[in-house]
Amino acid sequence: MIEQVAEPLQQQGFAKVVLELEVNNHPGVMSHICNLFARRAFNVEGILCMPMSDASRSRIWLLVFEDQRLEQMVLQVEKLVDVLSVRRHGAEHEVFERLEKYFH
Amino acid sequence: MMQMTGAELIVRLLERQGIRTIAGIPGGAILPLYDALSGSDIIRHVLARHEQGAGFMAQGMARVSGRPEVCFASSGPGATNLVTAIADARLDSIPMVAITGQVPLSMIGTDAFQEVDIYGMTVPITKHNFLVRSAADLLEVIPQAFRIAMSGRPGPVLVDIPKDVQNQIVSFDAYPEPAVPDSMPVPDMAAIESAAKMIDEAERPVLYLGGGVVHSGASRLAVTLAEQAGLPTTMTLMALGTMPIDHPLSIGMLGMHAARYTNFILEESDLLICVGARFDDRAIGKAAQFCPNAQIIHIDIDPAELHKIKTAHVAINGDVATVLEALLPRVKQSLRKRWLSHVDGLKSRFPMAMPGRDDPRTHYGLVHAVAAALDNEAVIATDVGQHQMWVAQAYPFRRPRQWLTSGGLGTMGFGVPAAIGAALSEPDRTVVCFTGDGSFKMNIQELATLAEEGLNVKIVLMNNNSLGLVYQQQNLFYGKRVFASKYRGEPDFLKIAEGFGIAAVDLDSSPNPRATLAQALQSRGPCLIHASISREEFVYPMVPPGAANTEMIGG
Numbered sequence: 001m002i003e004q005v006a007e008p009l010q011q012q013g014f015a016k017v018v019l020e021l022e023v024n025n026h027p028g029v030m031s032h033i034c035n036l037f038a039r040r041a042f043n044v045e046g047i048l049c050m051p052m053s054d055a056s057r058s059r060i061w062l063l064v065f066e067d068q069r070l071e072q073m074v075l076q077v078e079k080l081v082d083v084l085s086v087r088r089h090g091a092e093h094e095v096f097e098r099l100e101k102y103f104h
Numbered sequence: 105m106m107q108m109t110g111a112e113l114i115v116r117l118l119e120r121q122g123i124r125t126i127a128g129i130p131g132g133a134i135l136p137l138y139d140a141l142s143g144s145d146i147i148r149h150v151l152a153r154h155e156q157g158a159g160f161m162a163q164g165m166a167r168v169s170g171r172p173e174v175c176f177a178s179s180g181p182g183a184t185n186l187v188t189a190i191a192d193a194r195l196d197s198i199p200m201v202a203i204t205g206q207v208p209l210s211m212i213g214t215d216a217f218q219e220v221d222i223y224g225m226t227v228p229i230t231k232h233n234f235l236v237r238s239a240a241d242l243l244e245v246i247p248q249a250f251r252i253a254m255s256g257r258p259g260p261v262l263v264d265i266p267k268d269v270q271n272q273i274v275s276f277d278a279y280p281e282p283a284v285p286d287s288m289p290v291p292d293m294a295a296i297e298s299a300a301k302m303i304d305e306a307e308r309p310v311l312y313l314g315g316g317v318v319h320s321g322a323s324r325l326a327v328t329l330a331e332q333a334g335l336p337t338t339m340t341l342m343a344l345g346t347m348p349i350d351h352p353l354s355i356g357m358l359g360m361h362a363a364r365y366t367n368f369i370l371e372e373s374d375l376l377i378c379v380g381a382r383f384d385d386r387a388i389g390k391a392a393q394f395c396p397n398a399q400i401i402h403i404d405i406d407p408a409e410l411h412k413i414k415t416a417h418v419a420i421n422g423d424v425a426t427v428l429e430a431l432l433p434r435v436k437q438s439l440r441k442r443w444l445s446h447v448d449g450l451k452s453r454f455p456m457a458m459p460g461r462d463d464p465r466t467h468y469g470l471v472h473a474v475a476a477a478l479d480n481e482a483v484i485a486t487d488v489g490q491h492q493m494w495v496a497q498a499y500p501f502r503r504p505r506q507w508l509t510s511g512g513l514g515t516m517g518f519g520v521p522a523a524i525g526a527a528l529s530e531p532d533r534t535v536v537c538f539t540g541d542g543s544f545k546m547n548i549q550e551l552a553t554l555a556e557e558g559l560n561v562k563i564v565l566m567n568n569n570s571l572g573l574v575y576q577q578q579n580l581f582y583g584k585r586v587f588a589s590k591y592r593g594e595p596d597f598l599k600i601a602e603g604f605g606i607a608a609v610d611l612d613s614s615p616n617p618r619a620t621l622a623q624a625l626q627s628r629g630p631c632l633i634h635a636s637i638s639r640e641e642f643v644y645p646m647v648p649p650g651a652a653n654t655e656m657i658g659g
Contacts, residue, residue: 071411
């Protein structure tokens, strides 16, 4: 008789993935994206966001775990109106590695 | 060069978009927009009594027309009162544009009077939302809001507009074109070919239709597919009416309150063709045990629905109507005699039990008596609870958009304002709202709106003076520990209706309830039809929450 409730999955042990998002640059975009992950208890290990050269767009880098829900997560992110594209990179992508020295 | 205020621009853009009726409630931060609206000869404003009512009126209009409709609310509490109606539209994929007033730009973030961050609050419950920071942006935002609401999988969009933006003067050369929906994705033909092959090769296929069939206007195509390939067809709560219930291939609604035979047929199927449905937990029960032997073909406009709950063997992203049109010429004609005769056998062995169906003083009998007094042109709305499930089980739905119900969110209080919206949109139809006493009290203030507008809405109140589904669950699953589900007070609904200026009849005291009912349904204008229902009548069969669909209780 217990209703099915999604429990936060243990994410340690999964490989990491770097997602590269191109988004419209306006206040509110980050909250749309972060909400999706938070609601599903999908841990985001790292976030990096800067405007692109023409300033009307931003690029967001997300470091996440590759658990079995990632596919669905990416589909949900792609549904956001302000998200123009999502690309997937392996954990070896240097964007977060080069920042690590600021987090010790 | 044109010059006008932001508020006037909004009104012109709404007029150009084809909006003719707006439900709402004014307040300080949206008064410039109301002032501009008062000058419109084209748009009629319907003054709701609570913003949630306004939201559901817009939904009612959108659910019968299929077009995005609009509601207005002021900032702060006005905006937060809309939240439930917006969330409801999101879960049932209803196109809607909610416009809220906001405190002036310079005061945002200062905890100003009636300031809430409605933009932040509605991020997870809208398809998209906007906070407009200059009147010139309205030229882009308003058409965008409609385009997003009606494109692909429909949904609600919120546009939050600060008061000074409404007052700001904007100059522009030409109005933007009214929004049209984006073009649909081109479906994968190879996937359609394999789907056709799977249907041809299946021995025990079932067609599973969802609300997407209604939104896409594809019910005729779906019925044609079923007839061509000999497919027994089940419908979700949202899809009732897409195949007439008395069609020989219909196996009725699936899920928590389905007939036993429906869930048994699904259990035996070797191919499930899911069209515009999303494997909701109330429809499929325990996901791992749903259709355990079936391969799955899943057709949906929303790519995120594919493989979300059940992994499909063939997934087709596309508009349901477009995909069905491409699929039809590729599927072989099949009588499928053996499977269909087995289906008929299950139907007669495990039928839907409807005790009292010939007695209008019982719940099923009342639903049947209402149906007998009406034709298929009537619109049937419900609130949420036992009455909703009894109507879903027993009412003979025969056309799409005949049935308006809060499926995904399950919002008590939906019924009356949604019925008002339906009647505003299609005033020539009879609109019946089945409700329960619990739900009815949640938006009862809209009786004032109903009386004012004099709409042809008949409210059939099934009164058991309790929160019936809660009472039922406590009895079945919580050791009969009945708590907070029976009302101690007992309002006199007939007097309440009278107080609002609405005619009322009581079937309890009528010597001939069938005649009283028919007369009330046939005379024009609003009417409350009151009927007492025993609290001990439960909705059966019932799949316990979290259990597999085959583990039904009762019925």
